[in-house]
Amino acid sequence: MSESDASVQAVESLSLEQLTTLLQQIFERHGTSHTVARVLADNCARAQRDGSYSHGVFRIPGYLSSLASRWVDGQASPQVEDVASGFIRVDAANGFAQPALAAARGLLVEKARSAGIAVLAIRNSHHFAALWPDVEPFAEEGLVALSVVNSMTCVVPHGAQKPLFGTNPIAFAAPRADDHPIVFDLATSAIAHGDVQIAARKGHELPAGMGVDRRGEPTQDPKAILDGGALLPFGGHKGSALSMMVELLAAALTGGNFSFEFDWSKHPGAQTPWTGQLLIVIDPSKSGGNSFAGRSAELVRQMHAVGLERLPGDRRFKTRAQSLEHGIPLAIDELAKLRALAQ
Amino acid sequence: MSESDASVQAVESLSLEQLTTLLQQIFERHGTSHTVARVLADNCARAQRDGSYSHGVFRIPGYLSSLASRWVDGQASPQVEDVASGFIRVDAANGFAQPALAAARGLLVEKARSAGIAVLAIRNSHHFAALWPDVEPFAEEGLVALSVVNSMTCVVPHGAQKPLFGTNPIAFAAPRADDHPIVFDLATSAIAHGDVQIAARKGHELPAGMGVDRRGEPTQDPKAILDGGALLPFGGHKGSALSMMVELLAAALTGGNFSFEFDWSKHPGAQTPWTGQLLIVIDPSKSGGNSFAGRSAELVRQMHAVGLERLPGDRRFKTRAQSLEHGIPLAIDELAKLRALAQ
Numbered sequence: 001m002s003e004s005d006a007s008v009q010a011v012e013s014l015s016l017e018q019l020t021t022l023l024q025q026i027f028e029r030h031g032t033s034h035t036v037a038r039v040l041a042d043n044c045a046r047a048q049r050d051g052s053y054s055h056g057v058f059r060i061p062g063y064l065s066s067l068a069s070r071w072v073d074g075q076a077s078p079q080v081e082d083v084a085s086g087f088i089r090v091d092a093a094n095g096f097a098q099p100a101l102a103a104a105r106g107l108l109v110e111k112a113r114s115a116g117i118a119v120l121a122i123r124n125s126h127h128f129a130a131l132w133p134d135v136e137p138f139a140e141e142g143l144v145a146l147s148v149v150n151s152m153t154c155v156v157p158h159g160a161q162k163p164l165f166g167t168n169p170i171a172f173a174a175p176r177a178d179d180h181p182i183v184f185d186l187a188t189s190a191i192a193h194g195d196v197q198i199a200a201r202k203g204h205e206l207p208a209g210m211g212v213d214r215r216g217e218p219t220q221d222p223k224a225i226l227d228g229g230a231l232l233p234f235g236g237h238k239g240s241a242l243s244m245m246v247e248l249l250a251a252a253l254t255g256g257n258f259s260f261e262f263d264w265s266k267h268p269g270a271q272t273p274w275t276g277q278l279l280i281v282i283d284p285s286k287s288g289g290n291s292f293a294g295r296s297a298e299l300v301r302q303m304h305a306v307g308l309e310r311l312p313g314d315r316r317f318k319t320r321a322q323s324l325e326h327g328i329p330l331a332i333d334e335l336a337k338l339r340a341l342a343q
Numbered sequence: 344m345s346e347s348d349a350s351v352q353a354v355e356s357l358s359l360e361q362l363t364t365l366l367q368q369i370f371e372r373h374g375t376s377h378t379v380a381r382v383l384a385d386n387c388a389r390a391q392r393d394g395s396y397s398h399g400v401f402r403i404p405g406y407l408s409s410l411a412s413r414w415v416d417g418q419a420s421p422q423v424e425d426v427a428s429g430f431i432r433v434d435a436a437n438g439f440a441q442p443a444l445a446a447a448r449g450l451l452v453e454k455a456r457s458a459g460i461a462v463l464a465i466r467n468s469h470h471f472a473a474l475w476p477d478v479e480p481f482a483e484e485g486l487v488a489l490s491v492v493n494s495m496t497c498v499v500p501h502g503a504q505k506p507l508f509g510t511n512p513i514a515f516a517a518p519r520a521d522d523h524p525i526v527f528d529l530a531t532s533a534i535a536h537g538d539v540q541i542a543a544r545k546g547h548e549l550p551a552g553m554g555v556d557r558r559g560e561p562t563q564d565p566k567a568i569l570d571g572g573a574l575l576p577f578g579g580h581k582g583s584a585l586s587m588m589v590e591l592l593a594a595a596l597t598g599g600n601f602s603f604e605f606d607w608s609k610h611p612g613a614q615t616p617w618t619g620q621l622l623i624v625i626d627p628s629k630s631g632g633n634s635f636a637g638r639s640a641e642l643v644r645q646m647h648a649v650g651l652e653r654l655p656g657d658r659r660f661k662t663r664a665q666s667l668e669h670g671i672p673l674a675i676d677e678l679a680k681l682r683a684l685a686q
Contacts, residue, residue, distance in 0.1 A: 087459025
């Protein structure tokens, strides 16, 4: 999957503000509240800015299709419940997960700093975005954040015959002295569903070991995976165990749906999984010893000393710097489609 | 690695109490306090009972060698600090991690039930055991527990040339209605170090992709890995990212050593890594919706419905039931050695 596909055709570059405003107009035009449009546009524009193309403007048609199907409520008002000194739960009221996080974020940071650790349990929510934008801002405030979200049945548990789990990503962010935070966002499937969709659209073959076709046979054809096939977990039984953990934390613990529980058959066009999300935020200043950010910088120094060239997240930070300098490049035809959607 | 190797030779079976008492005598005989001996013996006997042979009595010589080298303090008294409503830190005072956990465990459960989530940050500690015995008891009390511990440099970060990370396991436990809890304990290395040691002792070859020799070349010879070689992370860059997260949580966040930081060269015979351990405990009764334990049972039912035969941990629970019925089988010569050590 090339991350620089946008450069092979005629492009127009937008500033982050311009792209965010355009996307906000699109969301509002298609039935979301002003607040929801602002949060989703910000998330999606940041993904595009950083070269996370599988979760950038590529996702707009899916968002709009789900909104049009009335499967997700673009006007939902998340209900925040302050349950204990370290526990917040949010009923996203069948809306998107990001506005639910935004509604509880201030309280979550306050609790993490006061209690040392806090958990945010979001249920009844739709997460259709990358997960790193949810955790990275905590690290920028000096906090350590871990988040998991379950999605929709498309991954065969290790040792099973049929799919059950979602792609169930795990994202983590930690502050680092004098540099970008350490951030990763990894699907517990062998490949992210968005990357399979992009490969199918471009006609690319996938590496071996990513998925199976509708008969359960290994395949490298992304279309065969999307057409009744399924993904495999990364790393065999270990990745499968972590995917199971994500189901337990993001669904069972939040009160949300498991990846296999929702039925959107009466909402043709629905694409956003109706599940849950868990975030854990820790204040490292409560720990003993040296400064956490200095220590994480030391770890990275030693990783480079043993030959590591690129940290997880480095490519995003590099693309971000280019976007901030030269604008966010969008293919002319893609941009024209987006502008038409905003009318 | 066969888990039933003990059955191919003459064995004597001990009850859990008998084995625990024997191991406790050994630890005390070799310089630990009564309290430390009790905690370590309980942990080690439970691993042997459940067929976790790489962390059962197999580990006794390593414990004793480390104690004899004066690298670890078998008399250490852990210092528990109540830092915030959800944060406890413990200075293990250069002792073992398990007595540090035992000293803080009551307060940790109390905080988790009160705050909804709590974290225990243990530093200046030696963890030489399996990690599942640390988390499973929380699930038996209805709590969800996650723990990470870093160890000693033996894993090459994905994309690097030399080892830096430890085997850095992640263990998770969650209650399940009317059945054993859901428990897993996975090294973020492609194979556990204990399993490499066992394979070397038995002269078995390892599967491909587990490690490299001292020149950094792939090898299936466990002795070549132990003799200046190194392990690989499981699942490529994803497992490597998780191993990095373990370093950050278990060392940077606790105030403990990274896996590459301690120098035991002045303590010949030292084998126990001097690092840190983090535990996060969540009270699922604070979440919305249905009972967590009922929901986790439903997830397992659905996993079986798609063809999964064995959950992570099932083999341990099965071996445990056999051990409870017939006793814990120990090879005659192994038992004789243990009894001699207790004199």
